[in-house]
Ligand SMILES: Nc1ncnc2c1ncn2[C@@H]1O[C@H](COP(=O)(O)OP(=O)(O)OP(=O)(O)O)[C@@H](O)[C@H]1O
């Protein structure tokens with residue numbers, strides 16, 4: 001956690017991250033840093049002859065920010081889908097806190113996901129017939145919860161979508177749709193946020209806003225964030241970078257800098 005970040009390719013992001021770090025350490029100490037947010041044990045997922053995840057075991061601790069990296073097709077999205085209960089592994093177990101997902105009926109799994117998990121899909125998955133506001137507040141509506149108007153307004157502003165609340169997804173650019181997807185995942189302040197390349201369609205400045213929101217979810221509210229990214233500069237916002245190759249975890253890097261991630265990437 002104390003590794004210097006001066007070598008990061010994004011000095012602004014790296015400085016902001018560094019400034020948060022002490023704060024994060026103190027917060028984590030107060031909120032049981034050893035507690036497991038999500039645990040995967042020997043998780044395998046096969047699609048026909050393709051083994052997308054191969055016997056993966058990993059624990060995401062509460063109040064941590066993890067970046068998952070790996071080449072296209074290495075199993076990152078499959079990992080996120082299994083870890084979040086969106087998809088059931090072929091074998092192995094997944095626990096969210098103390099709840100073993102494999103034992104839950106579909107309706108209970110759906111409710112648990114709705115109440116405790118935020119997910120930013122790689123393909124956004126916005127509802128085409130709903131405007132931005134309804135898309136963002138959909139998880140609240142489905143959970144029968146009232147919007148915390150202050151937080152809703154803040155999230156919407158922070159992702160830069162305040163002027164577009166009455167637009168339909170088809171009227172938005174790809175990056176705008178992605179930002180709506182990020183706001184939707186954060187609006188319920190879920191225990192754990194899974195974000196599948198949530199900055200892939202964004203310019204570096206807008207990406208920085210989104211990454212800062214994710215970082216603050218960890219530092220200020222003790223949420224757990226799991227971010228899939230191809231971008232070493234984005235990974236530098238995380239506490240740990242995990243490298244996937246052919247469905248297996250092959251390496252991890254604590255306090256990743258963009259430069260260190262790039263170096264590690266070259267040996268994948
Ligand atoms: N629903 C599916 N049916 C069949 N094969 C699948 C399915 N989903 C994923 N796969 C296969 O599993 C492997 C891992 O896919 P996954 O989407 O997890 O990769 P990824 O690391 O997220 O890639 P990318 O960076 O391109 O998003 C790939 O070989 C893919 O073709």
Ligand SMILES: [Mg+2]
Pocket residue numbers: 076077078122196
């Ligand atoms: Mg993917």
